[in-house]
Amino acid sequence: AQSVSQHNHHVILSEAASLELGCNYSYGGTVNLFWYVQYPGQHLQLLLKYFSGDPLVKGIKGFEAEFIKSKFSFNLRKPSVQWSDTAEYFCAVKGYQAGTALIFGKGTTLSVSS
């Protein structure tokens, strides 16, 4: 069955700490991978996406993610978090074909203290 697993339910960091959020997926076939962020009281926004090419993808606000095909992983990283990064983070996978649905992980809550 197709699924996305986010290992960390709640991560608490101090400002300037480094961040890595784990994401593993189970999906047969070629996939597109996404990380979305939901700030408190706001809608989901796309952080970054991987379709093909360089497995290290850079997104907005200093975030990056690395696609490791052999591990079925797409972990999100940021070298130095800020208080404003406090939010809910969702990893999602979609099949390559048009019309396939986005499958989301359960999300990771990141709390950054100043």
Add this chain to the structure above:
Amino acid sequence: GAVVSQHPSRVICKSGTSVKIECRSLDFQATTMFWYRQFPKQSLMLMATSNEGSKATYEQGVEKDKFLINHASLTLSTLTVTSAHPEDSSFYICSARDLQGDYNEQFFGPGTRLTVL
């Protein structure tokens, strides 16, 4: 950027009544919109795919007679929760795909919090 709105943002209704939620793409046309449901501390679960001018495609386990979807124009899709019960209380989120944009990218609305008493 592409903006999707939802109305209302929050609704409280009595058990047995019907509630309509609107999803609009404000600055782009969307032939395809998606409806998700999110429980607390859970992931977004796709309920149905709404296609302009045709019937919606429902995911397995989602009652099509319970959750009526209408996509009458390129900028509006509606979800009607019929004969709502307390177990229908949830956060409903829509997303839309830009007709002119990347078919792999979806833009999300802010969500609608439904509480059924």
